[in-house]
Amino acid sequence: MSEIEPRGVLLQVAYDGTNFRGWATQKGERTVEETLKGAISAVDARASAPRGTSRTDAGVHAEAQMVAFDAKLPLPPRGWVLAINQHLPDDVCVRAARLVPTGYAPRFSAKLKRYRYRLLLDRIRDPLVMHRAWRIGFELDIEKMRREAAVIVGTHDFAAFRSASDERKETVRTVSRAILEPTDDIHARGRILSIVVEGNAFMHNMVRILVGTLVDIARGRLPEGSMARALEGRERRLAGATAPGHGLTLEATELLLPEEGVSEPWPQ
Structure with missing residues (x-):
């Protein structure tokens, strides 16, 4: 079987930051990035780490944190939204998704x-x-x-x-x-x-x-x-x-x- 070409996925993520130590991964702390990474990996174990637009601080909320990652699983946008949300806690949610080229970095495209x-x-x-x-x-x-x-x-x-x-x-x-x-x-x-x-x-x-x-x-x-x-x-x-x-x-x-x-x- 031929190797599946990776495809970029762009997510709009919302979260209540009350119980997070911010966006960026920190050892021993609950962060949005690490939580989202775990949910994406549960759907596609070969997906890359998420790339966020903004490094929000502890307690800060988001309605439109834009996050990209590269996936191997060939799901449509609807599939990514529904599948990832099944593995997320109540205080963070994927609100929308679209397909983009691999390697797309939203942080540098704002x-x-x-x-x-x-x-x-x-x-x-x-x-x-x-x-x-x-x-x-x-x-x-x-x-x-x-x-x-x-x-x-x-x-x-x-x-x-x-x-x-x-x-x-x-x-x-x-x-x-x-x-x-x-x-x-x-x-x-x-x-x-x-x-x-x-x-x-x-x-x-x-x-x-x-x-x-x-x-x-x-x-x-x-x-x-x-x-x-x-x-x-x-x-x-x-x-x-x-x-x-x-x-x-x-x-x-x-x-x-x-x-x-x-x-x-x-x-x-």
């Missing part, structure tokens, strides 16, 4: 990533949203936050807005949108304020530090104008706190797909 950070504006904790929003129990100057969020739109050096563990030399990034908007939630009844940030690439903890800085400015811990000063100064000490991971969701990812060898997704 045109846009949209993150949504949810703030719960409430003096009292709410157990129904406690894992999906950062509760803010003090007054915020929302208009000041809007003005400061507008400062980061465009191409800037975001060296001040990355974690100490991020040692990459290239720190210039382009943020195409940074807005504040109320978010409908059946549990929160209008008490959720979202900070939506879009761009083509982000550094470690970048969105969480941007959010933490906005909150520190809005509550008066940092003066207005701190966003611009941090961008110009390029030092972490000039920015604000790192917002908790559980309020952040990778909401959407747009990829540049190859011109050939790509199937329609299932479900469409």
Whole structure:
């Protein structure tokens, strides 16, 4: 029997990050990457390891983590969705799949990533949203936050807005949108304020530090104008706190797909 040619598979994966130590495999820890790898291997033992778009942190959620792998088993997209989900726990799920050329790397093909950070504006904790929003129990100057969020739109050096563990030399990034908007939630009844940030690439903890800085400015811990000063100064000490991971969701990812060898997704 002739050897079956491998075929690339691209998945859209959603997960609740509450009980994961983030996306990337870590020894002795429960991670999304390792969980998904086990489910894929249960369907096709010869499949490659999954290649994700974003290395989300512990507690961070995703609606559109894009993941590719190379498979030997000749299943259609519908087959991959249904088969892999049979081997996944309740807090992670393959939402869609399509066929792509082997070796396709979504991390290097991202045109846009949209993150949504949810703030719960409430003096009292709410157990129904406690894992999906950062509760803010003090007054915020929302208009000041809007003005400061507008400062980061465009191409800037975001060296001040990355974690100490991020040692990459290239720190210039382009943020195409940074807005504040109320978010409908059946549990929160209008008490959720979202900070939506879009761009083509982000550094470690970048969105969480941007959010933490906005909150520190809005509550008066940092003066207005701190966003611009941090961008110009390029030092972490000039920015604000790192917002908790559980309020952040990778909401959407747009990829540049190859011109050939790509199937329609299932479900469409």
